[in-house]
Amino acid sequence: MHERTTNQGPEYIGWWVLFQSWSCAERAKKIPITVVTAYDYPTGLACSMNPQVDVVLVGDSLAQVCLGYPSTTELTLQEMIHHSRAVARGTSHPLLVADMPFGSYHISTSDAVSNAIKLVQDGRVEAVKMEGGAEIVDIVRKLTSVGIPVMAHVGLLPQRYIALSGYRVQGRTVEGAQKLLRDALALQEAGAFSMVVEAVPQELAKYITEKLSIPTIGIGAGPSTSGQVLVWDDLMGTWPGHKAKFVRRFADLKGARDIGLQNYTSAVKNGSFPNDSESYSMDEAEWNKFLELENQNA
Ligand SMILES: Nc1nc(=O)c2c([nH]1)NC[C@@H]1CN(c3ccc(C(=O)N[C@@H](CCC(=O)O)C(=O)O)cc3)CN21
Ligand SMILES: CC(C)C(=O)C(=O)O
Ligand SMILES: [Mg+2]
Secondary structure, eight states, rough: OOOOSSSSSSTTOHHHHHHGGSSSSGGGGSOOOEEEOOOSSHHHHHHHTTTTOOOOEOOTTTHHHHHHOSSGOOOOOHHHHHHHHHHHHHOOSEEEEEOOOTTTTOHHHHHHHHHHHHHHHHHOOOOOOOOSSSGGGHHHHHHHTTTOEEEEEEEEEEGGTTTTSOOOOOOOOOHHHHHHHHHHHHHHTOSSSEEESSSSSHHHHHHHHHOOOEEEEEEEEEETTEEEEHHHHHHHHHOOOOOOOOOOOOOHHHHHHHHHHHHHHHHHHHTSSSOGGGGGGOOHHHHHHHHHHHHHHH
């Protein structure tokens, strides 16, 4: 039932259908696209069971929220493939996209193509996402031409947090806004099928969304993008780190988890776990026979 289907099946909304439909004139009336990150099999299953999830993103936020690295730049392609495969085993209908890790698309176009192919073949994803503007259009064009759909990512680029002097809102100045719009148009022209817009003033995100024919997926970009994305651990309330302004906690899984762990450890310490119904028993005659033999041997 949870075998991954490629692009068929009654409930599957293929990426082509989903994103091409956004090119039509009435797209402003469309229901926002729901994107959520996932890093493992049970989360993939949960996303698959909710028909309102349109896209599952194996984000490189994996590095921080799941693997404990201080930034996304330490994540390797192999680690991304390992987690993408796990998510893929759990998902059926939503479009599955993975972030190209830092360094996996910066050396050369051919290196980027071979790494994207590894993500598709070994990581079992259907599309890849990469951070950057006009400087990566050749890579976007090449990947698109070989049949790997590319989701672009502009605005705050976490893989460049050092160069950007931290995680800062982007496009707040006239020049910054102009560059962002130019980047977005160039990426669309190069073939990107959609675009994440991260930590950008809502006015600018709305403007860019109206200028583009491909859908924008906002995170910290206000309500007027074509869709929204949030990191799983942020929305579930399990991420203990900094809570960005754009994060809303939709559940308190950390609270539930901590209570569960406390209940378990207390029950072990006070001897109330396990009880009789949680234990196995031996047939009384067998047990008596066993004790008898033990006594004879003593
Ligand atoms: N848990 C988590 N959530 C994310 O959204 C996320 C990650 N991790 N890791 C990878 C990147 C890093 N991201 C981040 C991290 C921090 C801010 C942040 O602190 N933003 C400030 C804005 C400061 C300003 O005004 O310029 C904020 O307070 O919102 C934003 C995005 C987004 N991604
Ligand atoms: C937050 C999304 C857009 C992302 O890039 C990630 O999770 O790595
Ligand atoms: Mg990312």
